[in-house]
Amino acid sequence: MNEQTMAGSRLRGYVSHGAELRSGELNPRTYLEETLTRIAELDGVVGAFVVVNREGARRAADESAKRWADGRPLSPIDGMPVAIKDIIETADMPTGQGSPLWEGTEGKRDSASVHALREAGAIILGKTTTTEFASKHPWHETTNPHDPKRTPGGSSSGTAAAVGAGMVPAGLGTQLIGSILRPSSFCGAVGFKPTVGAINRSGSHDHFSQSCQGSIGATLADTWAVLRAIADRAGGDPGYGGLAGEVDFTQRTKPVKLAVLETGGWSATTEGARRAFASLKHRLQEQGVEVVGRADDDRIETVEQAVAEALPLTTAIVAWEGRWPLNTYADLDASKLSLDARDRLKTAEAMTQQEFRELLNQRTAVRATYEEAAANYDAMVTLGACGAAPVGLGSTGNVAMNVTASLLGCPALTLPALADEGLPLGLQLLGRTDRDAALFDVANWVAGEALGRPDLVGRVA
Structure with a gap:
């Protein structure tokens, strides 16, 4: 199965077809059957899904079709098939967490996000693969939809691969270090990591302080609509106000100034990736956008210095915060944990606890440095990954280009705007905390105008 077969004839996005859904020209059941056909054709090679609830999805699609026919859809995503990363609980499907320790564990409840999606009329289609406990170790052999010899990235491997293959219009992922942005970059999808706390994670096994739930989609509009629907019904994490703002995808406003952020991972990027990024930078400048780097603005260099140790700082924070539940998992059966987990x-x-407190103080200082500088730009831009997805399934790739946004807790998204080795490579945009909608405004213009890719935008019709 070649790249053209797997990723060429993509399934359409969903939310841009509101007019067709209202008129009856497009039916949610018909759309679902297209989705199921794609899965049947492709997932034997891609391996994105752990389980697909076909009959439950068909019942939900028929109910959605009635609502659209009656002129009373519950939301713009009513009838949208959505894939759920298998770290997020679902009442009607097991939640295995990418581990033999929990494989086949039957669900008893929906997570807050899944419950909200059902309230919005979305079809919870299936569970997608994750690395062990959404960390590094790839337990499932999910492949990249553009080249099955290459990794799809992780830990939101299955959701990114399913969207990148055109099997589903959108799905949920989680990100602690790079688990949404990197696989989206590798698989040619839009990936969005919102501000930490923007989406309610209750009922999801991603409890870390800089972890968040996000979305991966075929278009910007699908990606945003999924999280907007969740936040409207479930809010954010306890103590957080939730995802803020609205995005009008019919309006495109050119950003005034973008800042190039060369993080600690820049030295690991491939020559092809750097060429692709430089070419896009030149295109943005030709269209009148001021694009500045460390040589032009000392504040950018200050941020780059502040985040230079993002990976070891994050790794240490995550280690302490992961002590529980890993210690209880080891008590159950340590032989079923990977060497990495042990x-x-x-x-x-x-x-020690004091060491952890000092790490948090460092993170707070880094975040303050970033926010002060970021206020001067519409967004910061960098590569979504070090290059194309690497060959082999034993690793999910280098996290160096993604950990910065996770440490900062700011919103970040990746657009399938670049290529390396003839394979997808994302353009990463970073915004200011709680200004997620403003980041989408920038991405909307970049995709629709600078790239000339309205197909990446989509819109609520």
Whole structure:
């Protein structure tokens, strides 16, 4: 199965077809059957899904079709088939967390986000693969939809691969270090990591302080609409106001100034990736956008210095915060934990609480430095990954280009705007905390105008 077969004839986005859904020209059941056909044709090679609830999805699609026919859809995503990362609980499907320890564990409740999606009329189609506990170790052999010899990235491997293959218009992922942005970059999808706390994670096994739930979609509009629907019904994490703002995808406003952020991972990027990025930078400048870097603005260099140790800082924070539940998992059956998980537990057990408090103070200082600088630009831009997806399924790729946004807790998204080795490579945009909608405004213009790719935008019709 070649790239053209797997990723060429994409399934359409969903929310841009509101007029057709209202007129009856497009039916949610028909759309679902297209989705199921794509899965049947492609997932034997891609391996994006752990389970697909076909009959439940068909019942939900028929109910959605009635609502559209009666002129009373519950939301713009009513009838949209949505894939759910298998770290997020669902009442009607198991939640295995990418681990043999929990494989086949039957669901008893929906997470807050899944419950909200059902309230919005979305079809919870199936569970997608994740690395072990949404960390590094790839337990499932999910492949890249553009080249099955290459990794799809992780840990939101299955959701990114399913969207990148055109099997579904959107799905949920989670990100702690790079788990949405990197696989989206590798698989040619739009990936969005919102501001930390913007989406309610209750009922999801991603409890870390800089982790968040986000979305991966075929278009910007689909990607935004999924999280907007959740936030409207479930809000954000406890103590957070939730995803803020609205995005009008019919209006495109050119950004005034963008800042190029060359993080600590820049030295690991491929020559092809850097050429692609430089070409896009030149295109933006030709269209009248001021694009500045460290040589033009000392504030950018200050941010780059502040985030230079983002990976070791994040790794240490995550180790301490992951002590529980890893210690209880080891009590159950340590032989079912990967060596990576056992090593993280050993690291945590050697740490002290005071060390952890100092790490949090460092993170707070880094975030303040970034926010002060970011106020001067419409967005910061960088690569979505170090290059094209690497060959092999034993690793999910280098996290170096993604950990910065996670440490900062700011909104970040990746657009399938670039290429390396003839394969997808994302353009990453970073915004200011709680200004997620403003970041989408920038991405809307970049995709629709600078790239000339209205197909990446979509819109609520």
